[in-house]
Amino acid sequence: MTTIETLAPAKINLTLHVTGRRPDGYHLLDSLVVFAGVGDHITARSGPGLSFMATGPFGGAVPMDGSNLVLRAADLMAGTSGRGATLTLEKNLPPASGIGGGSADAAATLRGLADLWHQPLPDREALLSLGADVPVCMTNTPQHMRGIGEDLTPVTGLPPLFMVLATPRVPVPTPQVFAALDGAFGAPMPPRPVFPRPYDFIEWLATCRNDLEGPACALAPEIDDTLFALRHTPDCLLARMSGSGATCFGLYPDAEARERAARMLSSENPDWWVAEG
The missing domain is CATH 3.30.70.890 (GHMP kinase, C-terminal domain)
Known part of the structure; x- marks a missing residue:
């Protein structure tokens, strides 16, 4: 059985300038983003179907419905291929606390499944469908983030x-x-x-x-x-x-x-x- 472990580090907005709002309601940002040494962990093991469990100090706060970004990311990667994996989220970061926990978990799931299944990552538009912070969390390196989160420049x-x-x-x-x-x-x-x-x-x-x-x-x-x-x-x-x-x-x-x-x-x-x- 193949196992891939991926870190989902806390995303830190060292700066967050809100410069306007688009007609569709999304806000325009200008932000310097870095990633901390502490984070969640995603483990992906090969197996039939997609299954998920959450552990760790904040595991009990992880939703198990359609809002779960780990499962949404896994569905995006699997598509109609029928590929399966057992996913475990070790939830060390407090949820909904401004450090990109859910987005970082989704990004780590995508990276882990890409390695497990030997397939390319989704494009930027597909990443944004999971959330505006997902593209920057794919990098884990300092980034200048603009627009709604899609305009990234390495720093x-x-x-x-x-x-x-x-x-x-x-x-x-x-x-x-x-x-x-x-x-x-x-x-x-x-x-x-x-x-x-x-x-x-x-x-x-x-x-x-x-x-x-x-x-x-x-x-x-x-x-x-x-x-x-x-x-x-x-x-x-x-x-x-x-x-x-x-x-x-x-x-x-x-x-x-x-x-x-x-x-x-x-x-x-x-x-x-x-x-x-």
């Missing part, structure tokens, strides 16, 4: 990022966050220069925004508490919300500062999900 030259992720585990409905923003669109990201030192990158990053942070905090004030806690950990260089929330990230100068901050946040907020990214 090189970024310094190492020592990151702590924290979420207060509150639901933040993405449609409501975007609805609160409508009409208040901003400018794209400023030009990204070459960064001779890591601190130069952090300084540039501080001139950027997440335009969804304000609306999300209004819907879930716990996000403000999370940002406050991150910003008051020792040596935090920058704290911001990722995606539409509620996960926030803090950036630190080195691995030791990151580890110290993660321990502090976990100790002071035992109900939060905290991870080193």
Whole structure:
């Protein structure tokens, strides 16, 4: 029996500028996306038919209906071929928390099944049918993401990022966050220069925004508490919300500062999900 294991890392929007909205209702984004070292895992084993199970600390929160992106991705790959696989999702990332969990799981499923079945990946239009974040999650490398998520440019030259992720585990409905923003669109990201030192990158990053942070905090004030806690950990260089929330990230100068901050946040907020990214 052939087995393929694939990582579905957390997607982090270091910036998220919302620059407008198309006539069909989709919002236009300008975002710098990176991927953390923590994530879900997809295991695909050859077998008859398509079957699925979810394990891990958040496995119980995974839907088993038509909204399940792992199953939708598997159906897309299988098409009418009749190919089968047993899929297991180890769900380590909190769902619906602004770090692309479902989209990352779908992308990992596509990559895993492509290897298992020795077939090409779907085209960009098919990927977008699963969700706007799926194309960027196919890469697992830094990307400049524009449009509704389909316009991707690889980004090189970024310094190492020592990151702590924290979420207060509150639901933040993405449609409501975007609805609160409508009409208040901003400018794209400023030009990204070459960064001779890591601190130069952090300084540039501080001139950027997440335009969804304000609306999300209004819907879930716990996000403000999370940002406050991150910003008051020792040596935090920058704290911001990722995606539409509620996960926030803090950036630190080195691995030791990151580890110290993660321990502090976990100790002071035992109900939060905290991870080193």
